[in-house]
Amino acid sequence: MKDVLENIEGQFEMFQVLDENGEVVNKDWMPDLSDDDLKELMRRMVYTRVLDQRSIALNRQGRLGFYAPTAGQEASQLGSHFALEEDDYILPAYRDVPQLIWHGLPLYQAFLFSRGHFHGNQFPEGVNALSPQIIIGAQITQAAGVALGIKKRGKKAVAVTYTGDGGTSQGDFYEGLNFAGAYDAPAIFFVQNNQFAISVPVEMQTNAKTLAQKGVAAGLPSYQVDGMDVLAVYAATKHVRERAVNGDGPALIETVTYRYGPHTMAGDDPTRYRTEDMTSEWEKRDPLVRLRKLLEKKDLWSEDDENKVIDDAKEDIKKAIKKADDYPKQKVTDLIDIMHEELPNNLQEQMEEYKEKESK
């Protein structure tokens, strides 16, 4: 009788390309990105950090609704997205709004989603994505379906779904991996292990030493990646995407990362479950700092560049908030109208009732 667990757990080592000092420590896997690409990655991370800061401020002013902070997770979110193509289909969790924005969702619609206006979910044609999933893990089985559909259509694309460390405890997580594996469907299961599911630390979530190893049970190539290293995340995602579009099936990526802020802006207080020391330790590994160091060494990034991105982001956010403010108010009659393709009898009656109410 042989216990393979020890061997499996011993096999997972965290994949890194760029260390905390901005040094390339893994030249074999240094992605083939042009200087412009590297600058664009930096721009997106800085922009998204500003968006996060402004979103938190707007939420505190009562000008934004549901919001899950993203700072700390930029490398995981944007590095993985940077490896995707327009035809790839994203099934995000609620913290994954940045990927949607860089996939083409207009910023004012992201704000309307946050405010609970249904227009925020009316994605423009060509934005291949679902709106953020609220039920933990529900999107993972759907990703297997999208991936199987992509395969049946013969498209050169993947379905990529995001969840967190807590999401890997759900039955749907394993079902989604297993279905995609059984059908050899082009799916990428992306786990952002940010150490806490609201307040529960990952060590209490599971006895597994890594979340990546959970993919092994379903027969998926699985990788643990430094989630604060945008180049490692990009390289890993690019690698599994290429495998998938070439017909080699799904894969799982766990990124080891951290959210600096609270779980959401709806009253979560992180000081109840983690220390400030812990947060400052993680901040030393910050993904923006790391890439900035590399770019500065290459003379590709200056303070002026950084400030321009910050100003641009602020300007965009201001315009988008204005556009969201100006968007027509949502009505119950609008919502009744979109329950079905054609209104059934019961809703026809209720439509009349609410037209009357809303005309007063």
Add this chain to the structure above:
Amino acid sequence: MAQKTMIQAITDAMHHELKNDDNVLIFGEDVGQNGGVFRATEGLQDEFGEERVFDTPLAESGIGGLSLGLALQGFRPVPEIQFIGFTYEAMDAINGQIARMRYRSGDSKSAPITIRTPFGGGVHTPELHADSLEGLIAQQPGIRVVIPSTPYDAKGLLISSIRNNDPVFFMEHMKLYRSFRDEVPDEAYTVELDKADVKREGKDVTLIGYGAMVHTALKAAEELEKDNIEAEVIDLRTVSPIDTETIVESVKKTNRVVVLQEAQRQAGVASNVISEIQERAILHLEAPILRVTAPDTVYPFSQAEEVWLPTHKDVIDKVNEVINF
């Protein structure tokens, strides 16, 4: 026209739709080479191939998620949940996800999915096979619940469901699968959704039911005829939403109503039917509306099911109560 059982009519419907629309996909546990545990998908994989008709791993929530994902790629999935009780495993996928797709996406995406599942008592199954769980889905906006009572309706309603651009939960009563045959045209045809059907005309009392209870009502109506009571029997066919128009029209004629459901009494479709009638036609009623239902227990272990399930005698008793009120 040929005489067909309900299961044959259901296979027929899927056969037509696989032929009619390349986007139709049929999948579930054992639906491939095995043809499904009730043989509903018999021969379909051989004819249409593994790309269109295929087995899934054994996980109902996964089947639900797979369906929605395929719908997002423009397919028209017709998944099978092997037995009704396994629906519990797929509740988020159905009520939390599929039913809400159009709404959640602000009408920019849809989920044209028809989830088929056998249900219903009287065939001595183990636990969690025979329950009537229509109420769980009927409470969820955005998805229809359709339950045929005859082979003819089963084929037409299933074709309509598959062609509909919104999701349908399609429940097939196991006792009706092979218990009788009906004239079923060989060609494709539709039966309108959201529309009840008067299965028997009468002027003295209206019996309203769906699924196997339609036959219980018809049997009661035959017996009542001997006592010169003419019962009208309405088959809801779609239990969510309810066709109030057909019901109210009948009530205005008969002034007396008994509502049947195989499900437990509490919080069921029958209660909803009764509320609709009292809101719309109370002044036409000569007696309280009575219900014939199962008791508020879990579906019984099979040795007790004959007593637990409502019978035509229960219906006759209630009819006599409303006639003699």
